[in-house]
Amino acid sequence: MRLVETGNHVAAWGARLARVEVVSAYPITPQTQVIEEISRFIDEGEMDCEYIPVESEHSAMAAMIASAAMGVRSFSATSAHGLAYMHELLHWAAGIRLPMVMVNVNRALGPGWNIWCDHQDTLAARDTGWIQIHCASHQEILDSIIQAYRISEDPKVNLPVMVCYDAIFLSHNYMQVEVPDQETVDRFLPPFRSLWSLDLEHPLTHGSVIYPDDYEEVRYSMFQGLENAREVIKTAAEEYREKVGGYHGDLVDAYRMEDADHALVAMGSVASEARVAVDMLRERGYAFGLVRVRSYRPFPAEELAAFLAPLRTAMVIDRSISFGMEGPLFSEVKAALYGRGGVSVYDIVTGLGGRDITYELIAENAVAAAEGGLEPRTTWPSVRINEHHLLSKRGVEGLRGKGGAS
Amino acid sequence: MRLKDFPEEELFLQGSAACQGCPGSAAIRVAFKALGRNTILSVIASCTSVFQSPFPVSALDLPTLNMAFATGGATASGLSAAADRLVAKGVLKEKPTILVWAGDGGTYDIGIQALSGAAERNTDFIYVCYNNEAYSNTGTQRSGATPYAAWTTNTTRGKGEWRKDVAQIMVAHGIPYVATASLAYPTDMFRKFARAKEIKGTRYIEIQAPCPPGWKFPSSHTIKVARLAVQSGMWMLYEHENGKTTYTAGTQRIIQGQSKLVPVEEYLRAQGRFGHLFHPERDEKRIGEIQERINHVFETLQFTHKMKEHIMDIELAPPR
Ligand SMILES: Cc1ncc(C[n+]2csc(CCOP(=O)(O)OP(=O)(O)O)c2C)c(N)n1
Ligand code: SF4
Ligand SMILES: [Mg+2]
Numbered sequence: 002m003r004l005v006e007t008g009n010h011v012a013a014w015g016a017r018l019a020r021v022e023v024v025s026a027y028p029i030t031p032q033t034q035v036i037e038e039i040s041r042f043i044d045e046g047e048m049d050c051e052y053i054p055v056e057s058e059h060s061a062m063a064a065m066i067a068s069a070a071m072g073v074r075s076f077s078a079t080s081a082h083g084l085a086y087m088h089e090l091l092h093w094a095a096g097i098r099l100p101m102v103m104v105n106v107n108r109a110l111g112p113g114w115n116i117w118c119d120h121q122d123t124l125a126a127r128d129t130g131w132i133q134i135h136c137a138s139h140q141e142i143l144d145s146i147i148q149a150y151r152i153s154e155d156p157k158v159n160l161p162v163m164v165c166y167d168a169i170f171l172s173h174n175y176m177q178v179e180v181p182d183q184e185t186v187d188r189f190l191p192p193f194r195s196l197w198s199l200d201l202e203h204p205l206t207h208g209s210v211i212y213p214d215d216y217e218e219v220r221y222s223m224f225q226g227l228e229n230a231r232e233v234i235k236t237a238a239e240e241y242r243e244k245v246g247g248y249h250g251d252l253v254d255a256y257r258m259e260d261a262d263h264a265l266v267a268m269g270s271v272a273s274e275a276r277v278a279v280d281m282l283r284e285r286g287y288a289f290g291l292v293r294v295r296s297y298r299p300f301p302a303e304e305l306a307a308f309l310a311p312l313r314t315a316m317v318i319d320r321s322i323s324f325g326m327e328g329p330l331f332s333e334v335k336a337a338l339y340g341r342g343g344v345s346v347y348d349i350v351t352g353l354g355g356r357d358i359t360y361e362l363i364a365e366n367a368v369a370a371a372e373g374g375l376e377p378r379t380t381w382p383s384v385r386i387n388e389h390h391l392l393s394k395r396g397v398e399g400l401r402g403k404g405g406a407s
Numbered sequence: 408m409r410l411k412d413f414p415e416e417e418l419f420l421q422g423s424a425a426c427q428g429c430p431g432s433a434a435i436r437v438a439f440k441a442l443g444r445n446t447i448l449s450v451i452a453s454c455t456s457v458f459q460s461p462f463p464v465s466a467l468d469l470p471t472l473n474m475a476f477a478t479g480g481a482t483a484s485g486l487s488a489a490a491d492r493l494v495a496k497g498v499l500k501e502k503p504t505i506l507v508w509a510g511d512g513g514t515y516d517i518g519i520q521a522l523s524g525a526a527e528r529n530t531d532f533i534y535v536c537y538n539n540e541a542y543s544n545t546g547t548q549r550s551g552a553t554p555y556a557a558w559t560t561n562t563t564r565g566k567g568e569w570r571k572d573v574a575q576i577m578v579a580h581g582i583p584y585v586a587t588a589s590l591a592y593p594t595d596m597f598r599k600f601a602r603a604k605e606i607k608g609t610r611y612i613e614i615q616a617p618c619p620p621g622w623k624f625p626s627s628h629t630i631k632v633a634r635l636a637v638q639s640g641m642w643m644l645y646e647h648e649n650g651k652t653t654y655t656a657g658t659q660r661i662i663q664g665q666s667k668l669v670p671v672e673e674y675l676r677a678q679g680r681f682g683h684l685f686h687p688e689r690d691e692k693r694i695g696e697i698q699e700r701i702n703h704v705f706e707t708l709q710f711t712h713k714m715k716e717h718i719m720d721i722e723l724a725p726p727r
Contacts, residue, residue: 022492025485049495051488056524060481063474063521067449067485070472073492075485093475199447199470199486201503206465208473209450210457 117355623679
C-alpha cells in the first residue's frame with residue numbers, strides 16, 4: 002500500500018505493523034501525532050493493543066519497562082523535554098536488559114521554547130545503553146521501527162532501541178511511503194522474545210541491590226550487547242531488504258563515496274539533503290561524497306574509518322553542541338580516525354533549533370575545508386549576532402570575541 | 408481470621424537483610440500471606456530494595472521488578488496492561504494480583520504524581536505504602552509523612568510542619584478501596600489485604616511502620632510502639648469502600664467508647680525521635696499541640712458516632 006503521510010503517522014504504522022501490544026506515552030510537540038494515530042488505530046479496532054495514557058514521560062518509560070518485563074512488546078514515543086524527563090529510566094530500561102522500541106523526534110531543548118529540530122535531546126541520552134538509529138526519510142522511519150524490534154529482541158542484544166527522526170522536517174512534512182503487508186512484516190519479525198520476563202512459575206527478583214563484586218560484569222554485558230548489535234543491525238537491514246524490501250544502509254549509509262577525495266559526515270534529515278550539496282560540490286570540481294551515520298550507538302567507528310581515513314578532507318555537520326568541548330559527532334569521528342590516515346577533519350555546528358541549513362552553506366564551508374581555509378575545530382557558520390540577542394553591550398564583545406562565530 | 412489461621416506458606420523467605428525489629432519485613436510477610444503466589448511484585452526504591460537482600464539472592468519469593476523511586480503507580484499501569492494482554496492471549500489463565508510496595512518517601516513525595524496518575528486511570532493493582540515516617544534508606548531524613556515535632560537527620564530540632572494525609576488524598580481520587588493498617592493489628596491488616604485482593608481497580612493500603620533505628624527505640628518494641636500509635640490516636644485504622652469509611656480494630660474501639668485514648672505523651676516518650684520534647688526540659692507547647700489535634704479529631708468522630716447511633720442514620724461522606 003502506498004501512503005502520503007507525515008513522518009509521525011508513518012511511525013504509528015511502524016508500531017502497528019510490528020504488532021505492538023502495549024503503548025505508554027505522553028504528548029509533546031512534535032511527537033503528538035504518533036500517539037494520536039496509534040490511539041485512533043486502537044479505537045477503530047485496527048490495532049490490538051493496550052494504550053496507557055500516563056501522566057508524564059517518566060511514567061511512560063516506567064510503564065514501558067514494566068510491560069516489557071511482563072513479556073509484552075512495548076512502544077513509546079517522545080521528544081526533547083520528554084526524553085530529558087525520562088532520562089533516569091532510560092538507564093533503567095537498558096540496565097535491566099529489556100527489549101523495547103521508542104521513537105524520539107529530535108527537537109531542541111528550552112529554555113527558549115523551541116519545537117524545531119536539532120539533535121541535542123538524543124545526543125544527551127547517548128550513554129544510557131540504548132541503541133540509537135537516526136532516520137533520514139519517512140520510509141526509513143517505518144522500516145527502522147520494524148527492524149528495531151528485530152534488533153532489540155535478538156538474544157545477543159536484548160536492549161532497548163531508540164528510533165530518531167528530525168522534528169518538522171520528517172515529523173510533520175508529508176512524504177510518500179510504501180507500507181508493507183502485515184504478512185510480509187510477520188515473515189521478517191517473529192513474535193516477541195526476551196531473555197527474561199517476570200514469571201509466576203519461576204519467581205526471580207530483578208534489579209535489586211548489586212555490589213561492586215558483580216556490578217562491572219553487568220555493565221560489561223551491556224557493552225557486549227551493544228557490540229553484538231553491530232552485526233545484528235547489519236543482518237536486520239539485509240534481511241529486511243530481502244523479505245520486505247527497502248534498504249537505508251546499516252550502521253552507515255554512503256553516497257558517492259566510491260571515488261571521493263573529500264566527505265561530508267552527518268546524521269538525520271540534513272544527511273539526505275546534503276546529497277544535493279555533494280552534487281553541487283562535484284559540479285564545482287570538488288570530489289565530495291557523504292557518509293551518513295545511521296546508528297549513533299553503536300557508533301560505526303570502523304565503517305567511518307574505512308570510508309574517511311584514505312581521504313583528504315572530512316567535514317562533519319553537527320546539529321548539537323557539547324558545551325565546553327565541540328560538536329559531539331565531530332569528537333567521535335576524530336576518535337574513530339585516531340591513528341589512521343592523514344585526513345583533515347572539520348566541523349560546522351549549524352541548524353540548531355530548526356534553523357535552515359542551506360545547500361550553499363554546506364557547499365561554501367566544504368570548499369573552505371577542502372582548500373584548508375576552515376579552522377580545524379568546531380565553527381558556527383550560521384550564527385549572526387544581532388543587538389536583540391544581547392543582554393548588554395559588553396556581551397556583544399564577549400560573544401564576538403570568543404564564540405568563533407563568523 | 409485469627410493469627411493461627413494465616414496460611415503457612417512463607418513467600419517472604421528467611422535471611423533478609425532487614426534490621427532487627429524491622430516493620431517493613433514484618434508487614435511484607437503478612438501482605439504476602441494474604442495475597443498468595445499469584446502475585447507480581449514491584450518494589451520501589453526504599454529500605455525494601457535493600458532488605459530483600461542483594462543480588463544474587465533474594466528473600467522475595469514472588470516475581471519481582473525493582474524500580475526507580477518515582478515510578479510506583481506507572482509501573483503498576485505497565486504490569487497491569489501487559490497482564491491484561493497475556494490473559495487475552497491465553498498465556499495467563501487468570502490475571503495475577505499486581506502489587507506495588509513503596510515507602511512513604513516514594514508515596515508522599517517523589518512518587519505522588521505517578522500514584523495519582525495510576526489512581527485516576529483506576530489501574531488494576533494494590534499500592535502499599537509502608538510508612539516509617541521518614542527516608543530510612545538514606546538515613547532518616549524527613550518526608551511528607553514525618554509527624555510534627557519529630558527529629559530526623561534534617562529536622563534536628565523537630566519537624567516544623569504537620570504531616571499530610573495521603574490515604575485521604577487517595578480517598579479523594581474516588582478509587583474503589585483505601586485502607587490503613589498497623590503491625591500491632593495483624594489480623595485486621597490481613598483482612599484488609601484479603602478484601603483488597605477481591606476488588607478490581609486501584610486499591611491503596613497504608614501501613615504504619617515504626618522503624619527502630621529511625622525512630623530510636625529498642626528493636627524489640629516495634630509492635631509496642633505500633634500499638635501505642637493506634638491507642639493514642641496518632642495512627643488511625645479504617646477502610647474506605649463505596650464512599651463509606653469504616654473505622655476498625657483499636658481505632659473503632661476508641662470511637663465507640665469501648666476504650667479510652669492513651670495520652671499521646673506515652674507514645675512520644677517511647678521513642679528517641681521525640682526525646683527533645685522531654686529533655687532537657689518538657690516542651691509543653693508542642694506536646695500540647697499534638698494532643699489537641701488528636702483530641703479534636705476524636706471528639707468529632709465520637710460525636711458523629713453518637714449522632715449516628717442515637718439521632719439519625721446519615722452518611723457524612725458523599726458516595727463516590
Ligand atoms: C530519584 C532518586 N532520588 C533519590 C534517591 C535516593 N533514595 C533512595 S531510597 C530513598 C528514601 C526512601 O524513603 P521511603 O520511600 O520512605 O522508604 P524507606 O527507605 O523509608 O523504607 C531515597 C531518598 C533515589 N533512589 N532516586
Ligand atoms: S531502617 Fe527501619 S525500615 Fe529500614 S530496614 Fe531498618 S528497621 Fe526496616
Ligand atoms: Mg520511609
